[in-house]
Amino acid sequence: MGVVSQDAIKELEARMKEVEEPLKITFQNVHQGYLVETLMRFLKAREWNVNKAHRMLVDCLNWRVQNEIDNILAKPIVPTDLYRAVRDSQLIGVSGYSREGLPVFAIGVGLSTFDKASVHYYVQSHIQINEYRDRVILPSASKKYGRPITTCVKVLDMTGLKLSALNQIKLLTIISTIDDLNYPEKTNTYYIVNVPYIFSACWKVVKPLLQERTRKKVQVLQGCGRDELLKIMDYASLPHFCKREGSGSSRNSDNRNENCFSLDHPFHQELYNHIMQQSLTNEPDELIKQGSFHVDVPEPPADRTEIAKTIESEFNKFENGKRLSDSLNGLRINGA
Template sequence: MSGYVGDLSAEQEESLKQFREKLKDVMQPEFDDYYLLKWLRARKFNVDKAEVMLRKNLQWRKQMDVENILETWTPPEVLTKYYPGGLFGHTKDGLPVWIEPAGSLDPKGLLYSCKKSDIIKYKIQHCEMIQRALKGQSEKFGCRIENIIVICDFEHYGLKHLWRPAIDIFKEVLNMYEPHYPETLRKTYIINANRFFSVLFNIAKPFLSEDTKDKVVLLGANWKQELLKIIDVDQLPVKWGGTAVDENGDICCGSKIGMGGQVPEHYRLPKHHLLDNDKLAKVTVARGSKVELEYTSNLPHSVLTYQFYTESHDIAFGVYRRTVDGKQDVEDMEQIRFTQRVNCHMIQEDGCVQLKEPGTYVVVFDNSFSWINSKKVVYNIQVLPPYDIYNLKRSSSFGSLDDKEVVLSSTRL
């Protein structure tokens, strides 16, 4: 049995029943059998593993505010103009098609023009666009459509795309897809592949399940004919073997599909634009270790603001709330902003998180993944009362902290 609605064995039916029962406390209207079976298939109908997977996904969606990301987050202009990819048309059986001109990506241009976290959020937006498209296609075709087709064009893909910071983001995006958007991909068709694609695919393999690896199809020189076997000619741009063009005659349909290209110099951000540079704090995080900094919030809905950069190499950054008095490991604290590696040696990382309740909050600079390089972090972190966040936008400074420099081999507060 396939494990899809209408094609379940007796054992699979029982697993679905148990799964539904285990999730009673988090059930939502959209958690129908189609939705629940995706998570069960992703974990080979192991109910306990599927439950862990789905609960982690719900926590992640809350932390990243995924439910509102299409309406409330505006990506930097450089991403909307120069990040390749977009939805266009559908297959003969109604599956949405995502076209990704991967070879036209300018990784250095983008990573020097926006934050790594913005790129991750942009990819989340893409995933949510795809989920919305699946719903629209289901309504249009009168049946449940759960999968998409991806066409990856590796024309012009080269050595510059294998730049390590770009590969790091590629790995993070891969790590996001399967835990949070399982059973969405039907097939990925690779066209215009060259030897650099082989290198990339070998890098990607450890992050892909066997099922996902089986969904990657490498097409040869006759790829246009192969694509037209599953996609009607009017549902593909001329560039990819169809007949569709933009209103202005663009054969790539660039109004819907980002075509990438070299990022102009004027988009590049200054590496460091921290304010009150004479009053910044510094901390050196030794190789293989982490530093935890405590901040206290006395009012509900206060705001923790942060600005920081490293003098060389990336570092991971996260924010947590202590849930017990006294010593507590980060792993046991409540995640406010989950720890994520950021390229703050290239572009300063800044932002803010709302602290919904009073308590002790822990900012983590994590270098445990590096066994070679220590990292010197220059930062400005504050907890502001709720009303101060509005003044922050008009102020010339986040404020200041006492100068200090701490050199630690391992810190546990």
């Protein structure tokens, strides 16, 4: 780390000591004792500009206080059937750890439908997973490996990606905006697997729009990515959709304990039990009520909006091309 970087960290740390008490309290939940690493994340997100990083961090803390994010792990999605429906349509889970101790998050991008609950439940669930990662999983991994572990790796499965994904762009933009502004630089590498043609076409035009540090994190792998992923993790930690070449992804698996998207997977069982226990500890005399936890969503930055519009445009081009191809095929068949 260069002298300039160290000076930036020291200056940002000095500024954070001056924030008001409510922000200091929530800041502890953000850094979990790894102050320098947290300051570095926000500085990286703002190209090491101290003023911009300070503004970003203070805005993040205000967002946490105003939306009671510190208490979100005590707000279960109930009944359990509703939460299972969220899990079945928002495909995300933890399959294991890399050899360096980073948790491996698996995300079923292509087959997530986000059609079993309101937007608020999906946003609530996403933030809960973020908070559980940052407050439980990463501190536990840091303790186990004897060094700060503050990031994860993500394996994105594109199996089943269709034009209907256009309906999800608004929700995905909301989620990615929350991550960009409040959980920056938490992902070490994005591995993209089971890539269909429609993704490849979009990637060509979206890639130049990404910031350089983001582009460097993205690796598009051949097939299910098994061979490449085995270089950084053991077979047992591979997401279920990477364990057999050509197997693709599925919402269901013969072994539900292996399907890291399923509510029956140990990760989701531990997460849900943690949230239920926290809710009883915080409000022992109150019945757990059904209802989503509403969170204010900040406006997406201009570059995020441009990326969403570009994806939508490419999907529409693909759809129009497909319609033309179908029409031509129909003419050939009828004229045969």
